[in-house]
Amino acid sequence: MRTTTFDFSPLFRSSVGFDRLLGALEAASRIETIDNWPPYDIVKTGDDDYRITMAVAGFSQDQLSITQEQNMLLVSGQKANDQDGEYLHRGIAGRSFQRRFELADHVKVTGANLAEGLLTVGLKREVPEEMKPRLIEIKSDLALPGNDDTKQIEGDKVAA
Known part of the structure; x- marks a missing residue:
């Protein structure tokens, strides 16, 4: 390739x-x-809200782990090898996995839920106030505040 x-x-x-x-x-x-397993969806649910949904059929809550380290979200699943018998066909994937998601700055995990074989992770971008756009007032005065270096032109002198 x-x-x-x-x-x-x-x-x-x-x-x-x-x-x-x-x-x-x-x-x-x-x-x-x-690696396409487990399959997942990423949905934008609002201006600053996102949702990741992963199909983790066969995994219980205690077999899944979600960790956020700065701008990286790590979702992993660890299954113990169950040998209930001899498999003639094994079509339900039960292997361990580790899925990484690169997060933008200021994106935080708001919660996680496991229901009907789907793991849902809620994300929200929370931009700090000091980083949000702000309107700057435009003044009509030529001199900037605190700048006293302007020079006055004298007009009282008469040329001889």
């Missing part, structure tokens, strides 16, 4: 503050195999 490698170095030279985004693009381009 032939892989294509992208060079993101021109983007690094002409962007400021996008280091994490460009790093994520580089990491995504290096992924060789994509």
